[in-house]
Amino acid sequence: MYNRAYGSNFSGGIWNGIKNSFKQGTALTRLIYINIGVFLIIKILEVFFVLAGQRGFEQLLLPYVGVPALPERLLYTPWTIITNMFTQFGFLHLLFNMLWLYWFGSIFQNTFSSQKLTGVYLLGGITGAIIYMAAYALFPAFEFERYQSWAIGASASVMAIVFAVCTYHPNYKIYVFLIGPVKLIHLAIFTAVIDLLSIPNGNAGGHIAHLGGALFGYLFTLSFRRNLDLTKGLSSFFTKLGNSRPFRKKTMRVKYKKKVSDMNDMEYNEYKKRKDDRINSILDKISKHGYESLTKEEKEILFKSKSN
Structure with a gap:
């Protein structure tokens, strides 16, 4: 399905190919495109900012796209609870997040559905943001840092997808370079432990948010096994959106007719x-x-x- 979508979509040129693959592609395709698109827009704006003789563009933009550590600041920038999970300032940050999203998102879609992928991505990111704000409000270690901290990145959302997959397929094996076959459950535990142990070494908020996303992914799969879908509301919303008149001819179902x-x-x-x-x-x-x-x-x- 992936190869078919890309193989035909780019025959009319790169730009038309991107538009067609975004419209006709899966939720995974769209999530990756949105993350890359936001990154490119930020970098293009930064170029113009620097050419105008200004510095510190990322620091200036951060409060308007990142989720704040202080919950009361969220009242003035409520959209950041969503924008933070699509924003990366560094290329390597974007690259590794998108690689993990592609690998585990592909398994997720085959196991669950495209709509649930979007739901887990969004709710995992929101859970990570909430736990990040809660940790900075509760722990004395962040007493001063909380006034000048904002979190960005897709990592919490990606971790939710990773842990949803690893919890559902714990014994599924992947081959890791120089290591060999590794069970997904062992990979998940290793990733969580690394994030936990890395909290004292810098980027504490980021690691805490990762663990929050992982927690949601874990709870999603446990609930799903009990016939309870934590993304049901969002899944219904995206289904209705796809069936609405403006989008009816653009959904993936068209090419299966x-x-x-x-x-x-x-x-x-x-x-x-x-x-x-x-x-x-x-x-x-x-x-x-x-x-x-x-x-x-x-x-x-x-x-x-x-x-x-």
Whole structure:
């Protein structure tokens, strides 16, 4: 699905390709594009700021895009509870966040759904921001620092997705360079421990926010296994938004309206693989948690596959 979307979208040029892939792509594609787009806008504005003979652009911008450590400041910049999770000032900060988002976001979408990915990203980032503000308000170590601290970055949101995946597939193995196969649960624990131990060494607020995002991802999967979706409200909102008239012709479902009999070999193989992967995922869920753990949608998919 990923290769198909990009393979055809860029035939009309880079800019048209970007617009088409954003409109027709998955939630993962859009989240990555938004993060990269915000980063580029900030860097372009910084260029003009420097050319005008000014310095300190990032420090000037930070209070308007970053979530403040002082909760009362949030009353004056409420939008920062969202903008902070799409803002990175450093290229390496952006790069590593987007790599983790791509790797684990791909697994997340195959396990859950595109709408839930967006919900976990947003709610994980919000949870990270709340825990960040709470920690700076409660702990004496931040008594003076809280007056001049703001948090930015997608890390808390990404950590929510990472921990949601690692909690759902704890024994799934990935190959780490120079180490070999590592279970996702071990990777999650290692990442959380590193963040916890790094709090005294600088960027304490960032590490605390990461742990907040990780906590939400963990709770999301635990709740999902009990048929409770913590992102249900947001998922419904995005579904209604996608079905609304201005967006109806732009949703991903448009490209699946082609009949199976009209598909070429490549399209049919892709369609078949997507369908088989979905069925295997449902069967795997049944073997681990029983038939009752399935959602209504998953039961319908399984029923239709048996009747075909």
